[in-house]
Amino acid sequence: MTSHRIRALLTALAVSALVAATGCGGNDTTGAQTGASATAGATGTVNVFAAASLTETFTKLGKDFEAAHPGTRVKFNFAGSSALATQINQGAPADVFASAAPKNMATVTDAGNADGAPTTFVKNQLVIAVPKGNPNGVKDLADLTRPGVKVALCAEQVPCGAAAKKALDTGGVELTPVTLEQDVKAALSKVKLGEVDAALVYRTDAKAAAADVEGIEFPESAGAVNDYPIVALKGARNAAGAKAFVAYVLSDRGKAVLTEAGFQVP
Amino acid sequence: MTDTDAVVAGRPEGTPSRRGTPGRQVPAALLLPAVLGLMFLVLPLAGLLIRAPWATLPQRLATPGVLTALRLSLQCATLATLLCLALGVPLAWLLARVDFPGRRLVRALVTVPLVLPPVVGGVALLLVFGRRGLLGGWLDSTFGITLPFTTTGVVLAEAFVAMPFLIIAVEGALRGADRRYEEAAATLGAGRWTTFTHVTLPLVGPGIAAGAVLCWARALGEFGATITFAGNYPGTTQTMPLAVYLALETDLDAAIVLSLILLTVSVAILAGLRDRWISST
Incomplete structure (x- = not known):
């Protein structure tokens, strides 16, 4: 390669980078325009930011919603509630926010980004997840403190960890876990992989993993029920679609899908 | 060399730089992307610095657990680097100096941890070293050693992800090194081991140091x-x-402070090492 060719190549790269950058900007504006023109009725794309524990149920609800409202498309961004709250407050293009905890919803409402007050649409309760067949014979929280029983909890900073702490405090159980996982799915996967003997996870998560784990109900979890609030967002590009989707989640159809997965409806 | 000359041909000679190389105007086609690249890398750091809660910084630094996490990070990264040096340098030598069947495949396999999403790497490690893993089960039943949820586990996870950086750097250095020195040592009667320790290692020392820094x-x-x-x-x-990551769940400011501490300490250590061990040209 001669130097001239290298120089030409670099120039070409720089130019194409610029073109790409401007191209992206162009697409964004188009998206905003179509979003704005769709505010008349529930059509167009609805961007839903939902907690990771809603992945299975909301995917199903989204398909049902699209069928019930022809011309709509529901796009999901599933992640930890706090990450979603940060994204929304930093201006991510979201129309609806469904959080796994009121605390993360408060982050969004406090920043003035919600359109109206959030509604609690489901509650979720903790169970003790143990490997299929329950080889350690775990029956209640106290069994988790037995020597040799390795337990994974969620970190206190995430909703399932806060609920676990509350439940353990209620039961007066002092437990030293081997790990504090970053989310409920991570805690559950440690049970699935056999690295721990038990974990405190949501009933819905245990139910979704019924092939590998068993969920054991325990009384202390009643005092640590987690509320899931949902709200349409102020910055929604598709305000009508956002309202329609929230209404659909709160409808009887929505409730049926959610309860089937193990959620409790308020 | 001639290529570079061709690019700058016709330009007036600039003032000689401090290092003594004749100063030449930098071509805009290189300067522009270079500056863009630098901005792209540095701007996020600026974002952290601007958003940092400077007023509450001292009390946040004193939060219990911060120093523990920092100490653990430095210890584990250093131990992981030592492990990578002990295993990675010989592997790099093998790849660079020994012509064995399947060398290309091995070279590709070495880069697997680079391509693998780290979380998948973690799962893969569990499947081998976990309690029910291929080797982990045996380690547990024979020696009573369990690796997950231990500091040793942290070192292993870090070494797994970081070792390719060391191997690639050292192999590159070995291939670039002048082999005539090794051949001369061999003709003078040095065995392969002696050649390796007395000729090859000193020759590629800077390459190993650079690889170790990347790895760390x-x-x-x-x-x-x-x-x-x-x-x-x-x-x-x-x-x-x-x-x-966990601070980010509750308190963005705390997460920024922790990130800045990690950044400051690591940049300080790397800058210190660079001046001492790597010839800054």
């Missing part, structure tokens, strides 16, 4: 494989990146 930096920032394989428990497995 990667290990220090490791998150996915660590949290998956070693879990997260303050004092034993919670390194700074894990602490940052």
Whole structure:
């Protein structure tokens, strides 16, 4: 390669980078325009930011919603509630926010980004997840403190960890876990992989993993029920679609899908 | 050399730089992307610095657990780098100097941890070294050794992710090194081991140092494989990146402070090492 060719190549790269950058900007504006023109009725794309524990149920609800409202498309961004709250407050293009905890919803409402007050649409309760067949014979929280029983909890900073702490405090159980996982799915996967003997996870998560784990109900979890609030967002590009989707989640159809997965409806 | 001359042909001679090389105008086609690249890398750091809660910084630094996580991070990254040096340098030598069947395949396999999402790397480590893993089960039943959820597990996870950086750097250095010195040593009667320790190693010393620095930096920032394989428990497995991630769940300011501490310490250490060990040209 001669130097001239290298120089030409670099120039070409720089130019194409610029073109790409401007191209992206162009697409964004188009998206905003179509979003704005769709505010008349529930059509167009609805961007839903939902907690990771809603992945299975909301995917199903989204398909049902699209069928019930022809011309709509529901796009999901599933992640930890706090990450979603940060994204929304930093201006991510979201129309609806469904959080796994009121605390993360408060982050969004406090920043003035919600359109109206959030509604609690489901509650979720903790169970003790143990490997299929329950080889350690775990029956209640106290069994988790037995020597040799390795337990994974969620970190206190995430909703399932806060609920676990509350439940353990209620039961007066002092437990030293081997790990504090970053989310409920991570805690559950440690049970699935056999690295721990038990974990405190949501009933819905245990139910979704019924092939590998068993969920054991325990009384202390009643005092640590987690509320899931949902709200349409102020910055929604598709305000009508956002309202329609929230209404659909709160409808009887929505409730049926959610309860089937193990959620409790308020 | 002639290529470079051709590019700048016709330009007036600039003032000689301090290092003595004749100063030449930098071509805009290189300067522009270079500056853009620098901005792209540095702007996020500026974002952190601007957003940092400077007023509450001192009391946040004193938060219990911060120093524990920092110490654990530095210890584990250093141990992981030592492990990578002990295993990676010989592997790099093998790849660069010994012509064996399947060398290309082995070279490709070495880069697997680079391509693998770290979380998947963590799961893969569990499948081998976990309690029910291929080797982990045997380690547990024979020696009573369990690796997940231990500090050793952190070191292993970091070494797994960081070793390719060292191997690639050292192999590159070995291939670039003048082999005539090794041949001369051999003709003078030195065996392969003596040649390696007395000729090859000193020759590629800077390359090894550069690789070790890369490896250490990667290990220090490791998150996915660590949290998956070693879990997260303050004092034993919670390194700074894990602490940052969890702080992000509740308190953005705390996460920024933790990130800045990790950045400052690592940049200071790397800058210190660079001046001492790597010839700054």
